[in-house]
Amino acid sequence: MEPKNKVFIATSLDGYIADKNGGIAWLDDIPEINTIDTGYETFTSQIDAMLMGRTTFETVLSFGIEWPYKKPVFVLSRTLTKVPQNLKGKVFLVNGTLKEVLQTIHNKGLYRLYIDGGKTIQSFLKQDLIDEIIITIIPTLLGGGLSLFGELSEKLQFECVSSKVYLDKIVQNRFVRKKV
């Protein structure tokens, strides 16, 4: 199976994934979004595993909710040494270069990966390791925050292959990397 690294994320209209204080309450500016299917279940049914950074992992833990992921989750971290007891067998710590980490995951037979977390996504993009980005735009202008996209030394060409408006309010655009 061909390895694929995909992103499925929500941003504000001005491209932020968190507000000026790191908060994500604005994701509920359009609360009806929680009543509809914006393709998340379908997306996650088509991936083999998830890879996220430590910050995102700790943010999810801080929610104090039941562990929300069905697929194996790999957490990139140089500092964590163990996972909480209740997440053993569900969460795996990895470190090394991104290519080494990917090799480790691929060696387990897991190829279609959901890449999550701002810093992790930016690291993958810097090395041109993202194949697909599905962005759901919550149409709020936050006016500042943590950007989804970061600095790149070389530009990267994608193509928007589909777009869907939900509730006459929210738009989801799907971009795939154009490799020539």
Added chain:
Amino acid sequence: MEPKNKVFIATSLDGYIADKNGGIAWLDDIPEINTIDTGYETFTSQIDAMLMGRTTFETVLSFGIEWPYKKPVFVLSRTLTKVPQNLKGKVFLVNGTLKEVLQTIHNKGLYRLYIDGGKTIQSFLKQDLIDEIIITIIPTLLGGGLSLFGELSEKLQFECVSSKVYLDKIVQNRFVRKKV
């Protein structure tokens, strides 16, 4: 007629309107875009006048092309004192607060305005004076440049009312300000 201030602009996938060097050559990364109608003619047929900043005005002049606008163009500037001879009757200099400038233009019977230029758009958004934003995303990640959106002290809620994919590559999302 109810005044409306609208934006019609292209950005990169990462939200820039110009690259790190201020250039816009990346707009041609998908050259086929120049062969199709992405609604610009329809949009401009529905506005009464254009309002842009001095920088955008001087950029357009620097192209050395025939003046491209059919509608009256108002140029916001505190420093320009006259317009080129060949643009008299087509270009008008204005200055003052944005509300004063809008009043000046409305007093001429011109209400539906196309607001253009990065700094000008940001100034209008800071004062919540934009009613509609049509963004055509050229799906290049530039990795740096001049952002369309800037800092805001208060967040602003828009709604995406329509979206269209062109050439299976480019997407145009239309956002309208939600006023409650």
